[in-house]
Amino acid sequence: MGAILVNTLTFTVRFSVALLIASMGEMFNQKAGIFNLGCEGIMSMGAFLGMLIPFSVGGAGAVPGYVNILGLVVGALCGALMGLLFGLVVVTFRAPQGIAGIGMQMFGVGLAGTFFRSFIGGQQSITGIESVAIPGLSKIPVLGDILFSHNPVVYFAYLLVPLAWFVIYKTPWGMKVRAVGTFPLAADSLGIKVNRIRYQSLAVGGAMAGFAGAFLTLCQAKQFSAGIINGRGFIAVALVYFGQWHPVKILMGAILFTFAESLQRQVQMFGQAFPYEFLAMLPYILVIVVLAFNRKSNKFGPAALGKPFNREMRV
Amino acid sequence: MSNYKLIYRITVLTAAVFIALLVGAAIIIAVGGNVFETYWIILSMPFKNFRSLCEVFTRMIPLMIIALGICVSSRCGINNIGAEGQMHMGVVAACAVAFAVQGLPRLIAIPLCILAAALAGGAYGFVPGFLKAKLEVSELLSTVMLNYAAALFYNFCIRVPLRDPNDATGTPMSARLPDNTLLSKFFRGTSFHGGIILAILLVVVIYVLLFKTTWGYKMRAAGASARAARYGGINVPKYLIIAMVISGACAGMAGATELMGLQTRAMENITSGYGFSGIVVALFASLHPIAVIPAAFFFGILLYSQVNLQILTSVPPNLVQTIQGVIILIIVALQMIINNPYSQEKFRKRFFKNQIKDIKEA
Numbered sequence: 001m002g003a004i005l006v007n008t009l010t011f012t013v014r015f016s017v018a019l020l021i022a023s024m025g026e027m028f029n030q031k032a033g034i035f036n037l038g039c040e041g042i043m044s045m046g047a048f049l050g051m052l053i054p055f056s057v058g059g060a061g062a063v064p065g066y067v068n069i070l071g072l073v074v075g076a077l078c079g080a081l082m083g084l085l086f087g088l089v090v091v092t093f094r095a096p097q098g099i100a101g102i103g104m105q106m107f108g109v110g111l112a113g114t115f116f117r118s119f120i121g122g123q124q125s126i127t128g129i130e131s132v133a134i135p136g137l138s139k140i141p142v143l144g145d146i147l148f149s150h151n152p153v154v155y156f157a158y159l160l161v162p163l164a165w166f167v168i169y170k171t172p173w174g175m176k177v178r179a180v181g182t183f184p185l186a187a188d189s190l191g192i193k194v195n196r197i198r199y200q201s202l203a204v205g206g207a208m209a210g211f212a213g214a215f216l217t218l219c220q221a222k223q224f225s226a227g228i229i230n231g232r233g234f235i236a237v238a239l240v241y242f243g244q245w246h247p248v249k250i251l252m253g254a255i256l257f258t259f260a261e262s263l264q265r266q267v268q269m270f271g272q273a274f275p276y277e278f279l280a281m282l283p284y285i286l287v288i289v290v291l292a293f294n295r296k297s298n299k300f301g302p303a304a305l306g307k308p309f310n311r312e313m314r315v
Numbered sequence: 316m317s318n319y320k321l322i323y324r325i326t327v328l329t330a331a332v333f334i335a336l337l338v339g340a341a342i343i344i345a346v347g348g349n350v351f352e353t354y355w356i357i358l359s360m361p362f363k364n365f366r367s368l369c370e371v372f373t374r375m376i377p378l379m380i381i382a383l384g385i386c387v388s389s390r391c392g393i394n395n396i397g398a399e400g401q402m403h404m405g406v407v408a409a410c411a412v413a414f415a416v417q418g419l420p421r422l423i424a425i426p427l428c429i430l431a432a433a434l435a436g437g438a439y440g441f442v443p444g445f446l447k448a449k450l451e452v453s454e455l456l457s458t459v460m461l462n463y464a465a466a467l468f469y470n471f472c473i474r475v476p477l478r479d480p481n482d483a484t485g486t487p488m489s490a491r492l493p494d495n496t497l498l499s500k501f502f503r504g505t506s507f508h509g510g511i512i513l514a515i516l517l518v519v520v521i522y523v524l525l526f527k528t529t530w531g532y533k534m535r536a537a538g539a540s541a542r543a544a545r546y547g548g549i550n551v552p553k554y555l556i557i558a559m560v561i562s563g564a565c566a567g568m569a570g571a572t573e574l575m576g577l578q579t580r581a582m583e584n585i586t587s588g589y590g591f592s593g594i595v596v597a598l599f600a601s602l603h604p605i606a607v608i609p610a611a612f613f614f615g616i617l618l619y620s621q622v623n624l625q626i627l628t629s630v631p632p633n634l635v636q637t638i639q640g641v642i643i644l645i646i647v648a649l650q651m652i653i654n655n656p657y658s659q660e661k662f663r664k665r666f667f668k669n670q671i672k673d674i675k676e677a
Binding site for chain 1: 342345346347394396446450451452453455456457459460461463464467468470471474475591594595598629630631633634635636637638639640641642643644647648649650651
């Protein structure tokens with residue numbers, strides 16, 4: 001029992017990272033008033049690039065560390081580009097964001113699948129970024145396994161939480177982002193370029209989603225398949241609601257959901273009698289239940305969320 | 316809709332397809348394929364012989380039925396992207412009922428199966444509708460989550476309760492449906508099945524519902540402006556739920572036709588992305604039930620090309636999904652131009668000068 005718990009918690013810390021980074025990015029989008037449901041597609045492309053770059057350098061074998069890092073960076077860059085593309089559709093052309101997000105999702109997943117089939121072909125694996133046990137700290141019983149024996153990228157991801165909090169609440173740019181998402185008309189009257197800030201936040205959010213995708217292939221799965229994201233992008237969007245648009249609460253949400261996910265995996269491994277499909281459903285159902293009973297949280301959200309800004313309209 | 320507006324709309328949509336094909340061309344070049352050859356295969360193969368044309372028609376059936384449901388929900392102002400899950404539920408229900416009505420005559424058995432699928436899909440559409448109307452849960456998120464849950468539930472059903480008892484291969488799938496529940500094929504040797512009758516029937520039903528009944532009027536009013544509709548005394552949450560139930564029922568029926576007409580047994584990946592393609596079709600048809608027919612034909616061609624791309628070219632069939640995504644992005648982006656009265660007017664002045672008199676009289 002103890003081993004199961006330690007395993008679950010270790011997996012929780014490791015697997016929550018992809019969700020965490022993606023929802024942090026989505027938080028930037030939503031703070032600026034953009035509901036980016038295309039997160040799934042952006043993550044897909046990030047995941048593909050995270051696979052492609054190390055694979056094209058060294059195949060399944062080991063590659064120098066900087067190549068892996070390059071994979072992460074290129075994934076993030078591609079995510080930023082896709083965020084800007086989404087901005088073109090929903091900011092410049094003021095399209096309805098929900099449906100546009102679904103288009104973005106189909107585009108990203110489809111494109112990643114197309115490129116994967118023609119550039120990589122079939123099931124291949126890469127070495128990826130290995131876990132590093134922090135000397136000393138990882139020797140602490142139980143806690144050492146859970147907290148201090150991860151990938152370097154995991155720690156970086158957790159550092160992003162205070163960083164995101166600082167950027168959103170303590171910098172002029174974060175202030176502008178929040179203003180644009182709350183009352184774009186007022187922000188505009190004070191000389192803030194509403195659409196420019198929205199584009200910027202989409203680029204930041206897209207970069208983080210792409211990074212999260214690249215993390216999935218480079219550090220977690222070490223391979224790519226068409227269904228690798230498997231709804232994580234959508235869960236990331238839901239987590240932003242769950243976390244009431246606050247970085248720390250989003251972190252707690254990401255940990256809770258990954259805990260549910262890892263627990264069901266552990267139970268799947270040990271308890272054979274119960275049909276595993278129902279366990280696998282658990283995280284998705286949990287999202288719906290949480291959203292249903294978290295109704296008040298909508299009031300913490302950015303007031304202009306999902307509403308395109310038209311300078312020529314007075315309301 | 317007067318004449319010039321329709322032509323204007325068609326012109327813009329054609330431009331959308333053209334841009335999407337350009338993006339597709341860029342992708343084909345990136346993966347090292349031949350652009351013209353690929354597009355020629357996509358567009359000409361369906362018309363090569365009668366069998367392949369029937370393949371397109373077969374794909375039209377679920378596309379049309381799902382798109383009709385999405386027309387209803389989107390007109391009411393709620394985005395149903397859960398058609399995939401509702402379709403899974405419809406397949407499960409139709410399959411379960413089909414084995415229960417084994418001895419009955421076809422005229423009773425087939426409607427019973429379709430009804431069961433509609434009920435299951437409708438119930439599955441009710442959940443996000445209810446959550447949206449009463450608890451303000453974003454339907455975009457809840458339907459997506461329900462999609463994943465439904466796919467897992469479906470996999471469970473074909474693995475355990477509906478599993479074919481005589482199957483030795485180990486693939487999770489149901490037994491072949493009893494003959495009295497199978498939709499008959501129109502032509503020997505083709506896949507074109509009787510589901511099209513249901514699809515055409517639904518076009519009429521949804522058209523009448525949306526444009527000739529009070530329910531439809533109230534739904535459209537709620538979608539056009541929820542606040543104005545509430546001021547006018549329309550119970551908006553109620554119509555949101557009704558629209559979602561109708562939308563889900565359509566998706567469920569699409570699942571039933573796919574099961575009873577084409578696959579004959581419930582197996583993995585039976586929905587094959589129709590739930591999402593249905594959204595593209597509905598958008599492409601500008602949410603008009605009659606325009607769904609040509610739109611579904613076009614996307615039927617696109618979906619059928621997946622088979623040919625696989626066989627004849629080196630271009631991966633995932634290209635079709637990418638193009639669909641691009642088409643969604645472009646159509647929603649062009650909505651602003653489509654619905655812009657100013658540019659509509661400019662278009663009319665330029666190409667329909669002689670119609671000015673008619674409009675003034677009308």
